[in-house]
Amino acid sequence: MDFGEYDNRKNRKVESGVPDVCKSEPCMMGIDEAGRGPVLGPMVYGTCYCPIAKSSLLKTIGFADSKTLTEEQRDNLFVKLDAEKANMGWLINILSPNYISNSMLKRNKYNLNSLSHDTAIGLISRVLELGINLTEVYVDTVGDFNSYQAKLKSIFPNIDIVVSKKADSIYPIVSAASICAKVARDKAIKNWKFIEGDLFHQFDYGSGYPGDPKTKQFLSENIDPIFGFPQFVRFGWSTASSILDTKALPVKWSSKKAIENSIKTPVISNFFGVQKQETVKEKSHKFFSERCLKSVKNLF
Missing domain, CATH: 3.30.420.10 (Ribonuclease H-like superfamily/Ribonuclease H)
Incomplete structure (x- = not known):
């Protein structure tokens, strides 16, 4: 095969x-x-x-x-x-x-x-x-x-x-x-190809089951405080999420009211002015492309 x-x-x-x-x-x-x-x-x-x-x-x-x-x-x-x-x-x-x-x-x-x-x-x-x-x-x-x-x-x-x-x-x-x-x-x-680099491939991660000490060690020692785990990890598992809770940097989410207050009300005259040239679309960070993630414009 x-x-x-x-x-x-x-x-x-x-x-x-x-x-x-x-x-x-x-x-x-x-x-x-x-x-x-x-x-x-x-x-x-x-x-x-x-x-x-x-x-x-x-x-x-x-x-x-x-x-x-x-x-x-x-x-x-x-x-x-x-x-x-x-x-x-x-x-x-x-x-x-x-x-x-x-x-x-x-x-x-x-x-x-x-x-x-x-x-x-x-x-x-x-x-x-x-x-x-x-x-x-x-x-x-x-x-x-x-x-x-x-x-x-x-x-x-x-x-x-x-x-x-x-x-x-x-x-x-x-x-x-x-x-x-x-x-x-x-x-x-x-034959797993670690897109994050070859470092992970050299590590003995055991059976991959949550109860395996080698697997737990792999998860504990191979987590980025901002971007989390490599693609090899099922981040939705409680074993992984508990490590994320303790080792990843905390995220503070703005309240719905704060977000609504930060949104500027558009002025109708803006729609009748000279049309601006289209801005160059910024390239998404590879963290998002690697995880097949897209931006969400409307959270609420």
């Missing part, structure tokens, strides 16, 4: 070729994610699909829950999966740390469960767009599995959908999806 050079600040989708047999024969599909809990790096959703008649291939290859395997074992399994190009296909959706945090901190709450559900729905929709004869979908649950399953069935009424706890250890097709997701996340983490 070669991602090549890409912008870490944005989401990334990677797809295999579509086997012809998957367009003619009824197919099954599994969906799983990797990296939901870490405070560092992307969350990756993966899916694998194949004809139902070829499901024995999954057991022959030896798929298992990716969390029970070593990185080398996961890589080897993915190589075997990808080699079955005539019978199997896969899709991967990489959600950047920046996108995850920005989504969760929207004014209209968009929590991690909703983000996960929408990503899974997007994968199913994409597989159907590719012309795959999809009849069965198996999903590792996020939140209550009954309500999640009902939600998916309401959107895809012509597909048999099963949402289950620990689906990656029950259904081989979900285990295959789990391998795709975990291998993609491992490679994304290992």
Whole structure:
């Protein structure tokens, strides 16, 4: 799986070729994610699909829950999966740390469960767009599995959908999806390009989970008091935000009344005077462009 050079600040989708047999024969599909809990790096959703008649291939290859395997074992399994190009296909959706945090901190709450559900729905929709004869979908649950399953069935009424706890250890097709997701996340983490400089890449940041002492040390020692963390960090996580509260410079916001008083009332004669030449637009500081942020003209 070669991602090549890409912008870490944005989401990334990677797809295999579509086997012809998957367009003619009824197919099954599994969906799983990797990296939901870490405070560092992307969350990756993966899916694998194949004809139902070829499901024995999954057991022959030896798929298992990716969390029970070593990185080398996961890589080897993915190589075997990808080699079955005539019978199997896969899709991967990489959600950047920046996108995850920005989504969760929207004014209209968009929590991690909703983000996960929408990503899974997007994968199913994409597989159907590719012309795959999809009849069965198996999903590792996020939140209550009954309500999640009902939600998916309401959107895809012509597909048999099963949402289950620990689906990656029950259904081989979900285990295959789990391998795709975990291998993609491992490679994304290992090949992460720090736009802030190479200093961060040399630091041992551990597993990326909030409870890992090495991860906590990385967060504590790699924070700018003004601009915060590098893009690698999910700043919306409480582990990161608590460090921001103690180490970042405080921000004092003006009251609504103070802002209103500072706004000058326009004079009508200004609209009939000589038209001024357009001023050159100032270039945004790279802090804002790196985080895909735009100025807000009207706060109230």
